[in-house]
Amino acid sequence: MASFDIQMTVNGRPVKQSVSPHLRLLDFLREELHWTGSKEGCGAGECGSCSVFVDGVLMKSCLMPVAKAQHSEIETIEGLEEQGKLNVLQQAFQKTGASQCGYCIPGMMMAATAALRANPYAGREEIKERLGGNICRCTGYQKMFEATELARDVMNGKLTIELLKEEKEEGPFIGSNSFRIDTSSKVTGALKYAGDMVMPQMLHMQVLRSPYPHAEILELDTSEAEAMAGVEAVVTHRDVQGIDGFGVFTDDQPVLARGKVRYVGDAIAAVAAEDVLTAKEALKKIKVRYRELVAITKTEDAIKTGAVIIHDDVPDNIVMHIPIRKGNVDKGMAEADFVIEETYYTQPVEHAYLEPEAGLAYLDADGTLVIQSPSQNITHHRQKLAKILDMPVNRVRMIMSPVGGGFGGKEDMHYQGILALAVLKSRRPVRYVFTREESIIASAKRHPFSIKYQLGLNREGLIQASKIHMLADAGAYNCSTEGVMRKAAILAAGPYAIENLMVDAIGVYTNNTPSGAMRSFGAMQSQFATECHLDLCAEKLEMDPVELRRKNFFKEGDETHTRQELGSVSMLEVFNSALDLADWETGISNSRGATRSDLAQSGNRPPCTLGARQFPLETIPTGQAA
Amino acid sequence: MNAPLRIFPKQKRGRGVAAGWYGIARTATIDRAGAWAELDDGGTAKIITGVTEIGEGILTVLAQIVADELGIRPKDVTIGDNDTARSPEAAHAGATRQTYMIGNAVALACREARQRLVKELAQKWQVSEDDIICSNGIIRTLDHSQSMTMSEAVQYCKNRGVVPVGSGSFTANHTGLDPENGSGNPWQAYVYGAQVAEVEVDTETGEVQVLGVWASHDVGRAVNPQGVEGQIEGGVVMAVGQTLMEDYKQEEGYPTSMNLAKYILPTSLDVPQVNSVIIEDPDPLSPLGVKGIGEPSMIPTAPAIINAIYDAVGVRIHSLPATPEKVLAALREKRERADTHEMLA
Ligand code: FES
Ligand code: FES
Numbered sequence: 001m002a003s004f005d006i007q008m009t010v011n012g013r014p015v016k017q018s019v020s021p022h023l024r025l026l027d028f029l030r031e032e033l034h035w036t037g038s039k040e041g042c043g044a045g046e047c048g049s050c051s052v053f054v055d056g057v058l059m060k061s062c063l064m065p066v067a068k069a070q071h072s073e074i075e076t077i078e079g080l081e082e083q084g085k086l087n088v089l090q091q092a093f094q095k096t097g098a099s100q101c102g103y104c105i106p107g108m109m110m111a112a113t114a115a116l117r118a119n120p121y122a123g124r125e126e127i128k129e130r131l132g133g134n135i136c137r138c139t140g141y142q143k144m145f146e147a148t149e150l151a152r153d154v155m156n157g158k159l160t161i162e163l164l165k166e167e168k169e170e171g172p173f174i175g176s177n178s179f180r181i182d183t184s185s186k187v188t189g190a191l192k193y194a195g196d197m198v199m200p201q202m203l204h205m206q207v208l209r210s211p212y213p214h215a216e217i218l219e220l221d222t223s224e225a226e227a228m229a230g231v232e233a234v235v236t237h238r239d240v241q242g243i244d245g246f247g248v249f250t251d252d253q254p255v256l257a258r259g260k261v262r263y264v265g266d267a268i269a270a271v272a273a274e275d276v277l278t279a280k281e282a283l284k285k286i287k288v289r290y291r292e293l294v295a296i297t298k299t300e301d302a303i304k305t306g307a308v309i310i311h312d313d314v315p316d317n318i319v320m321h322i323p324i325r326k327g328n329v330d331k332g333m334a335e336a337d338f339v340i341e342e343t344y345y346t347q348p349v350e351h352a353y354l355e356p357e358a359g360l361a362y363l364d365a366d367g368t369l370v371i372q373s374p375s376q377n378i379t380h381h382r383q384k385l386a387k388i389l390d391m392p393v394n395r396v397r398m399i400m401s402p403v404g405g406g407f408g409g410k411e412d413m414h415y416q417g418i419l420a421l422a423v424l425k426s427r428r429p430v431r432y433v434f435t436r437e438e439s440i441i442a443s444a445k446r447h448p449f450s451i452k453y454q455l456g457l458n459r460e461g462l463i464q465a466s467k468i469h470m471l472a473d474a475g476a477y478n479c480s481t482e483g484v485m486r487k488a489a490i491l492a493a494g495p496y497a498i499e500n501l502m503v504d505a506i507g508v509y510t511n512n513t514p515s516g517a518m519r520s521f522g523a524m525q526s527q528f529a530t531e532c533h534l535d536l537c538a539e540k541l542e543m544d545p546v547e548l549r550r551k552n553f554f555k556e557g558d559e560t561h562t563r564q565e566l567g568s569v570s571m572l573e574v575f576n577s578a579l580d581l582a583d584w585e586t587g588i589s590n591s592r593g594a595t596r597s598d599l600a601q602s603g604n605r606p607p608c609t610l611g612a613r614q615f616p617l618e619t620i621p622t623g624q625a626a
Numbered sequence: 627m628n629a630p631l632r633i634f635p636k637q638k639r640g641r642g643v644a645a646g647w648y649g650i651a652r653t654a655t656i657d658r659a660g661a662w663a664e665l666d667d668g669g670t671a672k673i674i675t676g677v678t679e680i681g682e683g684i685l686t687v688l689a690q691i692v693a694d695e696l697g698i699r700p701k702d703v704t705i706g707d708n709d710t711a712r713s714p715e716a717a718h719a720g721a722t723r724q725t726y727m728i729g730n731a732v733a734l735a736c737r738e739a740r741q742r743l744v745k746e747l748a749q750k751w752q753v754s755e756d757d758i759i760c761s762n763g764i765i766r767t768l769d770h771s772q773s774m775t776m777s778e779a780v781q782y783c784k785n786r787g788v789v790p791v792g793s794g795s796f797t798a799n800h801t802g803l804d805p806e807n808g809s810g811n812p813w814q815a816y817v818y819g820a821q822v823a824e825v826e827v828d829t830e831t832g833e834v835q836v837l838g839v840w841a842s843h844d845v846g847r848a849v850n851p852q853g854v855e856g857q858i859e860g861g862v863v864m865a866v867g868q869t870l871m872e873d874y875k876q877e878e879g880y881p882t883s884m885n886l887a888k889y890i891l892p893t894s895l896d897v898p899q900v901n902s903v904i905i906e907d908p909d910p911l912s913p914l915g916v917k918g919i920g921e922p923s924m925i926p927t928a929p930a931i932i933n934a935i936y937d938a939v940g941v942r943i944h945s946l947p948a949t950p951e952k953v954l955a956a957l958r959e960k961r962e963r964a965d966t967h968e969m970l971a
Contacts, residue, residue: 101681213879531929593640
């Protein structure tokens with residue numbers, strides 16, 4: 001493709017360069033000019049992390065061909081500082097602690113800037129709407145709203161700039177809202193995530209992934225790809241020198257597929273080339289012959305006798321079964337006045353950290369292999385890699401690059417091994433940046449659970465026995481399944497004293513996307529069932545669900561479900577304080593929304609105003625988000 | 627076509643509550659973290675540890691802990707983190723373990739470094755080590771008779787041939803579970819949480835809006851309350867996503883929600899106002915008393931919302947997410963049941 005000359009102003013400086021027409025404005029800013037503050041979260045206009053101003057208009061630069069920006073004036077996050085100092089909005093983000101991982105922050109800052117430029121007096125609801133095109137996965141947005149309002153009021157002279165100062169100059173500091181020590185690197189776009197890093201002689205890697213959920217690989221021929229100009233290394237499982245296999249609990253996942261693929265997205269081979277396009281082209285030249293196998297996609301099918309085996313060494317497809325037994329459940333149920341049953345389901349959930357996976361790997365001058373990636377567990381990854389590569393552990397160096405959100409999803413080592421192979425083969429630095437689509441199909445999800453719940457209670461509402469049977473989809477590889485089952489099981493029955501208990505958490509292999517660690521790690525799923533079930537029981541017992549819980553809460557000295565004696569237990573205090581804060585009205589029935597008097601107080605946001613209401617609200621919100 | 631629902635007005639509100647608990651640090655296995663500390667030139671501090679900042683703010687938490695342990699300010703603290711060739715192991719970011727494990731390891735490292743420095747000054751000033759206080763960059767005797775800046779104190783130590791360094795290793799003594807009955811001590815510190823959710827359900831569209839969440843969580847000791855709130859708000863909103871809209875779909879093993887247009891995440895327009903209260907029941911088994919908040923913040927949210935939906939419109943959703951289609955179907959079923967009941971009555 002013929003290149004052409006582009007001219008524009010970026011953050012006040014003139015730029016003139018010859019570029020290839022396939023570039024998007026975002027690529028041009030990031031890859032050509034190295035203004036890496038603007039981030040690529042999705043490449044499809046959905047997340048806003050790439051937002052910049054083009055001639056004063058907020059634009060998603062991932063959607064804009066660079067040619068469209070000819071002769072325009074571009075402002076990026078890097079242009080916001082005023083004389084090397086944080087501007088008011090940046091200071092306000094610092095003051096409210098509005099940045100966490102920071103990956104969405106450049107886009108969010110631009111959107112908030114646009115909001116206040118469009119309407120310097122924008123109220124909270126307008127601010128929300130104007131930030132509505134930007135996704136943040138970390139903060140829950142609250143502190144961003146506060147920051148934007150704070151900046152607005154300071155800019156309008158309603159509040160003094162003094163308010164943006166740190167609250168405490170003198171110790172003690174524990175218990176105070178010290179500024180985050182990484183704020184300024186995040187609100188200025190200065191922080192370099194792995195995908196922002198470059199090195200001289202750096203190659204770009206792309207990965208060939210399985211199009212089938214379950215298939216045997218009959219032939220894998222990379223010769224044509226290897227022969228391509230610009231291709232420096234093609235790697236497959238054949239390049240693994242040590243003992244292949246990684247995982248958080250068992251090493252059941254090969255770095256690159258060995259004779260078999262187990263889910264759509266399973267990595268098969270990788271190419272490191274001079275640029276991404278060449279690497280992508282080379283992937284098409286890799287010949288793979290598959291024989292499709294029966295795919296198991298339902299947990300019930302995985303445990304049927306005679307089911308297809310997904311991992312040869314696990315003939316029953318059961319990754320992990322954690323049992324907890326206490327007292328005599330049958331007797332407890334028999335003696336209960338009520339036995340209430342229900343089944344609950346939770347879905348697989350994507351972590352959706354705003355930063356897709358990325359890594360930069362290279363050899364140090366002394367031959368040490370270095371991998372920089374947003375890994376949540378570098379120590380573990382180093383051990384695994386040393387074993388896989390058959391290298392002394394101190395010759396493998398893992399450096400955590402800034403993590404643009406993890407939530408458990410970056411505990412799995414699902415690309416660092418491939419990068420290592422490519423570096424060792426090419427002897428050059430290699431970078432690999434996932435697209436959002438790749439990130440979604442290749443990385444682990446939150447385990448979906450089905451939970452059969454049976455609870456026996458006496459007339460007073462005391463729990464007599466609890467029987468909880470959980471079946472979870474581990475997907476194609478173990479990842480953190482073992483740990484997730486353990487935590488799900490231990491915590492399942494909730495913070496309640498129960499004498500008779502039978503809990504089973506079973507994770508099984510299927511040919512679905514692997515499930516792995518995700519924030520709350522099995523406990524979210526199992527306690528979802530418990531807390532829904534308690535409300536159901538309260539209704540059957542015609543009791544206040546609040547009272548039902550209070551009656552059964554753990555107290556100091558109680559024994560947990562795993563027979564551990566508890567020290568201090570804050571449960572009741574915590575519970576009461578939540579109810580007090582919400583000004584909760586006690587009552588027997590569960591479905592009493594229509595008659596409650598505690599609704600629509602301050603502490604709620606107003607209902608979303610998009611779309612006209614046909615009928616008036618039953619209760620008009622008296623309080624507003626303050 | 628279904629007849630329109632006969633419930634007016636169409637928006638119904640309700641509230642639900644749920645509780646939850648969580649264990650801090652690695653489950654049913656011993657957990658450990660290491661750190662090195664140095665009181666450095668200019669009265670600053672250098673902390674080296676394999677900590678993993680994933681956005682939760684752990685570096686800031688550590689800086690505050692260091693500041694209090696050494697009597698300096700958070701901005702005087704430099705943290706070298708997470709490089710297997712340069713820093714001691716502090717293990718992974720997960721299991722709500724970093725404030726607890728690494729916070730305590732760093733505190734222990736600082737105590738050792740401080741002790742090295744204080745020993746020199748105690749000799750110089752002819753007082754006992756216990757009679758020396760460090761705060762806000764000043765080191766002095768209890769009776770105020772002697773003092774110098776931390777910068778001078780570090781220089782004084784170095785002139786005497788002593789570099790004030792220390793190391794810390796913190797252990798959480800968890801035990802494995804019995805394979806038959808699951809008994810064991812999986813954690814030494816537990817936290818508890820509870821949340822109330824208020825929803826508005828549109829009975830014509832099935833759409834649920836979460837308007838408010840009132841969250842209370844025991845965190846042991848809040849090092850940075852704003853950071854704790856940030857974790858609660860982020861956790862609640864992540865749970866709102868899972869409860870109402872997020873769904874990673876596959877058909878016979880083929881993923882069908884492969885981008886953010888198909889995989890729907892909560893935006894600024896979907897989130898409730900989150901109101902938090904922090905409860906501090908310090909952990910008695912560790913130097914700092916801190917526990918954690920990252921994961922437990924999202925445990926009670928989903929059931930509180932589901933219970934609130936029932937409170938509002940009398941239908942129980944048993945499978946997540948509670949999409950408008952599911953809520954509508956449940957409402958329809960409820961209405962049909964009521965009609966049958968009426969007919970029979
Ligand atoms: S909107 Fe451009 S990267 Fe997501
Ligand atoms: S701070 Fe917004 S995505 Fe992490």
